[in-house]
Amino acid sequence: MSKKKLCPCCSQKEYDQCCRLFHEGKLPMRPLELMRSRYSAYALNFPDYIMETTHPANPYYSKDTLSWRRSISEFSKSSSFEKLEILATSEKEATVTFTAYIIQDSKDLSFTEKVILKKWVADGSIAMVNCLRGARSYPNKFMLIFDFS
Ligand SMILES: [Zn+2]
Numbered sequence: 001m002s003k004k005k006l007c008p009c010c011s012q013k014e015y016d017q018c019c020r021l022f023h024e025g026k027l028p029m030r031p032l033e034l035m036r037s038r039y040s041a042y043a044l045n046f047p048d049y050i051m052e053t054t055h056p057a058n059p060y061y062s063k064d065t066l067s068w069r070r071s072i073s074e075f076s077k078s079s080s081f082e083k084l085e086i087l088a089t090s091e092k093e094a095t096v097t098f099t100a101y102i103i104q105d106s107k108d109l110s111f112t113e114k115v116i117l118k119k120w121v122a123d124g125s126i127a128m129v130n131c132l133r134g135a136r137s138y139p140n141k142f143m144l145i146f147d148f149s
Contacts, residue, residue, distance in 0.1 A: 008043035
């Protein structure tokens with residue numbers, strides 16, 4: 001009997017029954033599905049999924065896909081994705097507040113972020129949910145990281 005791998009998004013579900021569906025093409029239609037599957041894509045080093053689910057108006061979006069892919073992948077490989085904690089979510093307002101626990105070179109890069117997501121249509125047919133606005137807080141600091149509503 002093989003032990004099934006739990007999904008890195010901390011849903012307590014097996015990866016095969018969780019974010020793998022999105023990483024293999026199913027479209028995330030709910031804010032929580034998007035945030036969880038992005039976290040696990042970082043953890044598993046799937047830069048293409050991160051790129052596909054980043055809104056073109058997001059400041060992290062880059063047209064230079066080669067170097068963008070490389071920098072996401074370097075971040076994934078050099079970081080340890082300890083835990084994703086969902087603090088609040090609203091389907092109606094399409095918001096998710098979460099804490100991502102990330103360690104890099106024994107430095108704690110964990111942060112709490114509230115994101116407002118928006119559905120958008122790519123290529124005229126595909127609906128995706130994407131970050132519209134985000135605010136990030138650190139223990140003593142609060143800052144708006146992007147706003148393009
Ligand atoms: Zn998952």
